[in-house]
Structure formats: structure tokens, C-alpha cells
Amino acid sequence: MHAHFLDPYKPRSSPIHQLDARLKVPLVIAFILTTSLIPIGGWPFYIFLTAVLLSAEILSDLGIPFFFKRAALALPFVLAALPVLFTQTGNVWVTLPFGLTITAPGVERFISVALKAWISVQAAILMASTTPFPEILLALRALRLPKVLVSIIGLMWRYLFVIVDETIRMMNARNARSGESPNPSYKHGGSVFWRAKVTGGMAGNLFIRSIERSDRIYHAMLSRGYDGEIRHLPLPSIPEIQRWISVVVFVSFFLIVVLARVLWG
């Protein structure tokens, strides 16, 4: 039982994988920003951005179904946008009981929000599944995230799997003792409050063990000469061709936003 399944990185040798993370991370963020800036109902632009996205997905060698499956996980939040179907004023499309009406602008807004969410989440999946975590850290460093934060996140990632394993073992130990009495008149499970309290005990246990673990890690770091100063090797250089491609892509994103806002503004 190891929690490596958590790591979304899928090693391949595609051009998307080879793109330097210091370009890939800003490109993905720019792509999501572009998507967000397309006005409600800018359908051709949504189609175009989807095409760009699908292209990148094809090039990543991971297969489009992989992305569609993962993207479905982000869908539940769309519920939050459901009320706009009924509340926008405008031309009525469908009249439902209880005085609810679905209006054209409502539908338009709802579909736009759902599409934007769906496109953006896939871009984020593409980044996470084609970039190993140490390179994402490198990108964060290049984006001027404070060194301390980068180190904390790095250490967090290192121990995440260890502590998640610990959590899974603890939940296994709880499940292993969650039995039913042979006497069917006893209702198993205990009260909700008791279950919540036990879960709290597990969280507390996890915390104490983690704090004690951090003490040991700190001592191990000290014994190897750690003095609180974080030092890194200098960042390697980015290949020239990747720089140029990225500049072109950034400029096209910008042009798309301008075009979309002018045409739909």
C-alpha cells in the first residue's frame, strides 16, 4: 500500500514533456487567463481554444480520453452556476413549474462558465501530468516565489507520500475493527458524534506524529550542516527554440483576447 498513485506525473518523451517547466507553467497560466477573458458567448473563441488544447493533448502522447476522464472530476462545482439558468432576465426559452423560467442569456452564461471551467481544468491537468514535481518547483523559483516557500513546498512533497501512507494505514486500522456483532439486535456504527470524535483523534494523532517527525528531520538537517539558509544550484538555461515558440504563443493569446473583446465588446 503506497500512495504513489497520488503523483499525477506520467513520464513520456513528448514535446510537451520536453518543454521547459519555466515556460510551460506561465504558458498554461496565460492560456487559462485567455480563456477567462473571452466574453460570455464567444463561441468561436471557445472552439479555437479547445482546438489548441486538444492539439497539446494529442502531442503529449497521453491520449485525449485520459484528459476527459480527469476533467470530469472538476464538474461537480458546475452546480454552483446552475441557478444562473433561471435568474438572468431575457428571452424565455422554457417555462418550468413553480414559476421558473430558463432564459436564453441564462443558458448562454451557464454554458460559457461550464466550458471555461472544462477548458481550464484540462490545461492544468496537462501541466501536472507532463511535468515532474521538481521541475514545477524550479518554475516556481523562476517565477520569483520566495525561496523559503519553495523549500517548504519541496519538503512537503517529499513527506506527503509518507504521511498519506500513514493516514491510509490508520484508516485501515479503523476499518479493520469496524465490525458487526453476531447479535443482530445491536445497531453497529455508533453515533455520528462518536465517529466524528474518533476521526478527530486520528487527525490529532497524525499531527503529533508529524510534529515529532519534523523534529527528527530538523535534527537530520542540522547534522548535515543546515543553517537556515537555503542554497540552490543555479538554474539551467532554456533552449533558444523553446523561448521563441513561447513568445509566439504568448503573443497569439494576447491577440485572441483583443480580437474576442473587440468583436464581442
Add this chain to the structure above:
Amino acid sequence: MLYSPAPMHIPDGFLSVPLSIALWIISIVVIALSTRRVSQDLGEREVPVMGVLAAAIFAGQMLNFTVTGGTSGHLMGAALATILLGPWAAVLIMTCVVGVQALIFQDGGLLALGANLFNMAVVGPFVSYPIYRFFQRMSTGQKWGVFVGSFIAAWTSIFIASLAVALQLALSGTSPANIAFPAMGGIHALIGIGEGLITLGAVSLIYASRRDLLKLGEPQPKGSTLIWIGGTLLAILLAVLSPLASSNPDGLEWVAEQAGFLERASEPSFTIIPDYIFPGIPNETLATIIAGILGTLLVLGVTLGIAYLRRQKTA
């Protein structure tokens, strides 16, 4: 992903761009402040302690208990982190947790990360700290103050954060205020009970096992006045604003419009004329559609070409 405790992580696409950027800026300022505070307090221990506890909160969010049927209660952990390590460290820990969830697990969007950081890493610790300290003082350091304080702090951190989410959705025009506030607030008033009970359970185990970790009776960390004021203001503002906004949704929309949040100007007209192909697409933009489709085909064509060539090469 699967470990999301509650519908609290906003994905991309749901918030307006100006609001996203504004919340990014607020979050960055608070995180920068926290980084400086924590560096001063913990010194060289900062990296190992913060890193491991961020991992622990992340893992702790996987813990659940069955409520009834298919629903289960989870932990978010902002209040627990605040109680154990103080507000500034909690901001930093929750920042790492929420950040990694967005970057690696697509739990919450990247552009929306500023907002998610604000709701979970800023509002959570800021709101729970004054409440927890208040009860500790009321009880003059007795046991009940710690327990009651942690339950109420945890419940409030979830409830107020959910109001912040509702406000952001309403300001972005994604969810109308008179529905978002009661819906988000109502669900999270219940979810908050689970958070409160788990936090209470955790604090009572720590109280029994390692009371020293709760740092009872220690003076407040530096800069706490800011948290007291900021947290109380945030809580009151959101708690007062939400019934106001939901009883008068047009008011909020008016504010949004005045502030330029709602991008009314960029929206198409709201009438359907027969020769519109799809709502909102005027005739003159038919050309764009064709251009869009052509461009799309071009992109896909080039990609398939490159993919095909690469397959040839590797085969």
C-alpha cells in the same frame, strides 16, 4: 480531486478576471507578511516544521467519517493549524496545501487560486484565531475554553469562508446572490459541524497526549492585533453582508457594476432575432465563426501532422 473536503475549491472559469486578480493581490500581501512573521518566530526550524505539517494537513483532509448514507464529514484544517501553530504559520501551511492542490491535483483553478487562497488560507486562520483566543481568555485558561473555542473556531472558519465563496461567485455574476448565500451558507453550516467535531476530537487528543503543543497561557505572537482586527472585521462584514445581499440581490449587482466587476459591457444583447444562429451571435460575426473553425482545423491538422511524424520516427 477525490480528497476535496467540501465544495470550497473554486475552479477556473467561475470568477471574473478583475476579482481574481484583486484576490491574488490580497492573498500575496498576507502570505508575504506571514512568511516574514514565521521566519522570525521559527528561524531555521521553519522549513522542516512548515513542510511536514503542510503534508499532514493535506493527508488529514483524507480522513473522513460516515455521516449518513453516502455522505461523509471531512477536515479542512485551517482552524486546527491555527490552534496548534498560531495564525501566521497557519496561513503559510494552508497556502502550501491549497497551492499544491491547485498546481498538482487540479483541486481549484490556477487563476482562481488567489481566491481559494483567500478563502482557505487567509479567512480560515484569521477568523478562527480571535474566536479561539477569546474563549481561552473567557475561561481563564481552563479546559472548557480550549474545547468550546476550538469547536466554534472551526465551525466559523468553514461558515465564513463559504460566505466569502458565495460573495465571490455573486460578484462574478456566476451565481445570483439570493441563491448563492443561502445555499453555500446553509450547506457549510452543516459541514462546519463536522469540521468542528473533528477539530475538537483532535484538540482533545492533543490535550491528553502533548498538552505542551497547545502552548496554553503563552503570550500572543507578534502581529496578533492585525489578526484580531482583520479577522473580526472579515467575519462581521461577511456575516452582515450576506443576508443583506441575498435579500437585495440587485444591490450587490449594482455594487458589482459600479466597481466594474461585472463585465456587462462585453456581453451581447439579450434578444433573440430569428436570423441569429445561436443566442448571442450576431450576423456580422458569422465570418469570425468560419474563421474560428478554419483556424481550429488548421491547429488540429498541424498537430496531427506532427504527431504522425513523431510516431513514424519512434516506430
Add this chain to the structure above:
Amino acid sequence: MSCVIEVKRLSYSYPDGHQALREVSFHISHGEKVALIGPNGAGKSTLILHLNGILPVQQGEVFIGDLPVIPKNLGRVRAMVGLVFQTPDDQLFSPTVFDDVAFGPIYQGLPPQEVKERVHEALSMVQMTEYAPRVSHHLSVGEKKRIAIATVLSMNPIALVLDEPTAGLDPRARRSLIELLRQLPQSMLVATHDLPMVRELFPRTIVMDQGQVVADGATEALLSDQKFLIEHGLVS
């Protein structure tokens, strides 16, 4: 009902494709105490997690008493098999020893008086009755191990399954744990690297390597075959 645990052609692959168990078969009779040995990664822990349904059966069958281990029976099966994990900290997550030992009976919905009796009984079986009000976190590793065993004894299981019970114990704690295991009347399957304990306590041994049962028989014969032990990484 002659068998306590019966495993028939059990195979299991983890989601990442790694096959941890291949056609494992064996059975344990009433009152039998059996050792399960094998190198790290042999599949011992994976097998153990199948015995009360923590991992779902993918291929093959597992029976506890008369009950097949299938989702419908999980509640009953979990009360019948007491699983003791390697790290007692994973198993002790309540403020006091009493709460931890009472978890199983409370979950089963027993009346409060019976819960108290069960806890007392379980603690006296591991000779720790006076520990009930103590804080689990403050105990020594050896004491935690005994309490972890008590947390499953309180469910009145018909079989005990222990993962590495002597790992990390000092010689004295190890000795007293071995004596405890000797005294407990339940059927027992114990995964371990501690060959001296196996020699001392278990007449029968099952050897696993690479997800398969490679030997199952009298301990004495198995452990005297040096070539076999070296081949499966059990001695160096």
C-alpha cells in the same frame, strides 16, 4: 466449520499494475498458530489486508469460518478477525487506552456495560488492566503493542492476524510479547522476520516470495533447509 481462515487461489494487483499476490492458497484450522515468513515485498502485508476485507478480493476466494469475504459480510468478518498492524501508533488514535480498546465494541453497538466488560477482559488478557485510564501516546513501544493486541481482543475474534509483532522491540519486551502470544488461545497467523520466534512458537510455517506461497509445512523442516532459506532471502 473446521477452518478458521481459508484462502483459495487468491490473486491481487495494485492499481499501478504491480501484481502482489499470485494464486495464493492455504487454510488454518481451529486453534492452529501459523507463521508467515518471506522477504520484504513478498506480499505478506497485502495478504493480511485481504483477511478482513480491507483490500477487496479481485480473484479467488477468502473464507473466515463459514463466511466468504464479500462486501455483504464485511461487518461480520471484521469482528471475527483481529488485525494487529505493525506500527501500533496507526492503531491507537484515541486519547486513552480505554477508548482505544473500546472502539470495536462501541462500533458493534454493544450496551455500555458490556463494552466495559469487554475492555476489562481484553486488558486482562494482555495483563494491562491498570493501564485503562492511561494516555496511549505516553506508553513505550512494547506497551503499545500489547494495547494494540487488546484493541482487537475486545471484539472476541476467532482469529488473530499480526503483522511483525516483534519489530522494534527491545529483548525484554520481545520476550514478554512472545509469552503473551503463546498464552492466547485464538488461532493465529503471524507475519514476521523473527525466525527465532518462529522456531519457538509456531509448529507450522508458510513461506511467501514474489506473491506466491513457496512452502507450507512443518517449521522445523523448513527452517533447517539453509539452501531454501538463502534462496528466498530469509537468511544472509
